[in-house]
Amino acid sequence: MPFVLLLLLVGTTPIGQIFYEKTKESLEGPRGEAFKNRPESPPPFLKFEKAEKIDLPDPFDVEMTLFEALLERRSRRSYSRDSLDLRELSNLLFAGQGVTKRRKKFLLRASPSAGALYPIELFIAVKRVRGLKPGLYHYSPSDHSIEYLRKDGKLWDRLYRASLWQRWVYDAAAVIIVSAVVDRTRAKYGERGWRYVLMEAGHTSQNLYLMATALGLGTVAVGAFADDEVSEILNVPGVYPLYLQPVGKLSR
Ligand SMILES: Cc1cc2nc3c(=O)[nH]c(=O)nc-3n(C[C@H](O)[C@H](O)[C@H](O)COP(=O)(O)O)c2cc1C
Known part of the structure; x- marks a missing residue:
């Protein structure tokens, strides 16, 4: 397509449609347009060497x-001030991205992933979880542990603001920040990888919903948030926040 025509097209087409067009797969499969320009593969796991590691109880x-969980699942936005137990957090993270089978170098998870590349990374903003200091944590699926990244006195104000003042984010005992290292998937699938990563955030969120329901906890998938503000809270290069998932005990 001539360059001027392309500019014209890009100038008038809604960005979402451009995204759809540019990430389309054709009958050429991986030889097609969307699969060109693939980045180098980043490491399969984020490593926070200096962080304090906390082993989670077995799920x-x-x-x-x-x-019953399917029938019961609802978005719940009203939480009590009670704390979560570490066992509950352990089960939630396990449902989201826990390792359920080891097959050679692949650590297969509770949520499906295109090419078993597992771009989804879970961060946890902890306010009230018994046995944990408040602050920001990262889930390490390979050994079912969490890493304490930092204390942040303003964490809750920042998250509340970033969620455009959604009260349930402020009231939650913990907020699971479903994020992704998109290049893990782009390295294999090029720009189509973006679609896969967004779908995978959805799978993860649904698992969090179902586990929260089974544990009698409340949660809601929050997609409306200021992206840059949440990225600043995470402060990990190459990681894109995709969902906020506040969790709390249900208020009676
Ligand atoms: C992609 C997505 C984004 C959402 N974003 C928000 C949000 O920002 N705030 C919120 O309160 N609920 C949010 N929700 C929850 C929906 O409002 C909720 O799923 C819908 O009302 C149906 O209710 P149910 O989940 O109880 O079945 C979101 C759900 C999805 C799937």
Whole structure:
């Protein structure tokens, strides 16, 4: 396509449609346009060498059936001031991105992932979890632990503001920040990888919903937030925040 025509097209087409067009797969499959310009593969795991590591308790089986959890699942936005237990946080993170099977170098997870590349990274802003200092943590699926990244006296004010003052974000005992190292997937799938990563955030969020429901906790997927503000809170290059998932005990 001539350059001027392309500029004209880009100038008038809504950005979402350009995204759809540029990430399309054709019958050429991986030889197609969207698969060109792939970055180098980043490491498969984020490593925070200096962070204090906290082993999570083993995840436990829940009594609620899948069918009951599906029927019960709702977006809950009203939380009490009670703390979460570490076991509850452990189960939530396990449902989101926990390792459920080790197959050669692949650590297969509770949520599916294109090419088993697992771009999704879970960060946890902790306000009230028994046994944890308040602050920002990162989930390490390979050994089911969390890493304490930093204390941040303003964390809650910053998150509340970044969520455009959604009260349930402020009231939550913890907020799971579903994020992604998009280049893990782009390294294999080029620009189509963006679609896959967004889909994977959805899978992860649904697992968090179902586990929260089974544990009698409340959660809601929050997609409306100021991206740059959340990126600043995370402060990890190459990581894109995709969802905020506040969690709390249900208020009676
Ligand atoms: C992509 C996405 C973004 C959402 N963003 C928000 C949000 O920013 N704030 C909020 O309170 N709920 C948000 N929700 C929750 C929806 O409002 C909720 O799923 C919908 O009202 C249906 O209710 P239910 O989840 O209880 O079935 C979001 C849901 C999805 C799937």
